[in-house]
Amino acid sequence: MxxxxxxxxxxxxxxxxxxxxxxxxxxxxxxxxxxxxxxxxxPPRALAEVLVRHLEIEPAGRHLVVGGIGSGKTTQLLLATQALNSMPDMCAAYIDVSRKRDLVKLKPGCLVALAGLALLEHLPTAPEGGKGFASWANGYACEPWELEYDDGQFVTVDGVVTPPEPAWPEIDAHWVQQLSFFAEQLHRNGRSFVALFDSLDRSSNREGFAQLVEQDIAALHRCQIGVVLIGPIRSLEGFGRLEVDRFDRLHMQAPVxxxxxxxxxxxxxxxxxxxxxxxxxxxxxxxxxxxxxxxxxxxxxxxxxxxxxxxxxxxxxxxxxxxxxxxxxxxxxxxxVGLRPTDIATLKHLRGGGGFVWTSDDDVTLVATRRILHYPGPPARYQVHPAIASLLDQKAS
Structure with a gap:
């Protein structure tokens, strides 16, 4: 034209x-x-409203949100953050982890650091230890000699009574204690803090994500900080179920x-x-x-x-x-684009009336990328995305 x-x-x-x-x-x-x-x-039964109602009565609750790409999870977290901040006894921070941290390089302590930095902004005055915590979280410049330690000066002799290891062995206990101190100051002012973490569903670092869930969530709970975290769909299947068990509640943000x-x-x-x-x-x-x-x-x-x-x-x-x-x-x-012959065979099988069971990472990827849509129900069902259904029919003919 x-x-x-x-x-x-x-x-x-x-x-x-x-x-x-x-x-x-x-x-x-x-x-x-x-x-x-x-x-x-x-939407009907808006996730933001559900999260806020739970956190109103249990401010230190741990919530995992799971859903496919494009299902509106970020919008619901933003609205929940607004609603919580409108309450006189609550304060909340929306944290897009992907903008603060390389998702490929996730390691224990990331969420503790990000939550602590956000919490410090809600305190009326800078607390003791705040600058040190920020330096630990963001890094700092120093002379080389400042990093030299002589580990040979002391030898630790275990006693008969050995205290248990914390649930966050790879996070420096000192900084967890500092965060707990900051949260306690907020509690003295009659307010509870909730951190809402976005983007972790996009991480390809499965081991790093599992470590965050195992250690950071436990540390934040110890500090009486509420957590809402968007996680990957694979958390619903196989060994990923262990990640779900670290939370108090699981919320599905599914397609309509x-x-x-x-x-x-x-x-x-x-x-x-x-x-x-x-x-x-x-x-x-x-x-x-x-x-x-x-x-x-x-x-x-x-x-x-x-x-x-x-x-x-x-x-x-x-x-x-x-x-x-x-x-x-x-x-x-x-x-x-990018579908392999095995993926197309799976889609055609489902399109032709066959069932679908998550048995491999490839199956999870088909759901995570919306080629297969999961409707939790009840009853739960799976369907090939309508936009590719007719193209599959053309291939079949």
């Missing part, structure tokens, strides 16, 4: 309409921006089951309607986007945005189901 002439009647207004539409859909990539622009639509949940379908409809008026995105196109999304919030908005792009390139003024279909086809093909 040739570019629209700048002097053509209505050219700029049409361009402005679509620019605004694309910007509102792009805002979904930044949950903070979507909340600030009042485009947030509360658009086939069996009318309230969920209405929620997804309202998500798009909050971002686009009917004159540009008619109801028929909204319903087509909802059906193709499989109930995944991020996919819903991505498909709607791509449909707007298709519409503008086609020279149309209104998004039609055909434009949505073209966007879904492109979206599905991008999801097929």
């Amino acid at each position: 040739p570019p629209v002439a700048a002097h053509a009647p209505g050219a700029m207004s049409r361009r402005a309409r679509f620019r605004g539409y694309m910007a509102r859909m792009a805002a979904a990539a930044d949950p903070t921006l979507a909340i600030e622009q009042q485009m947030y639509v509360p 089951d658009i086939e069996r949940d009318p309230a969920g379908r209405e929620f997804l409809f309202r998500v798009l309607r909050a971002r686009a008026e009917e004159s540009l995105l008619p109801d028929a196109a909204v319903h087509a986007c909802v059906a193709a999304s499989g109930g995944v919030l991020r996919d819903l908005i991505s498909i709607a945005r791509a449909a707007g792009d298709e519409t503008y390139l086609a020279g149309a003024d209104q998004i039609a189901p055909d434009h949505v279909a073209a966007a879904v086809d492109d979206f599905g093909r991008s999801m097929m």
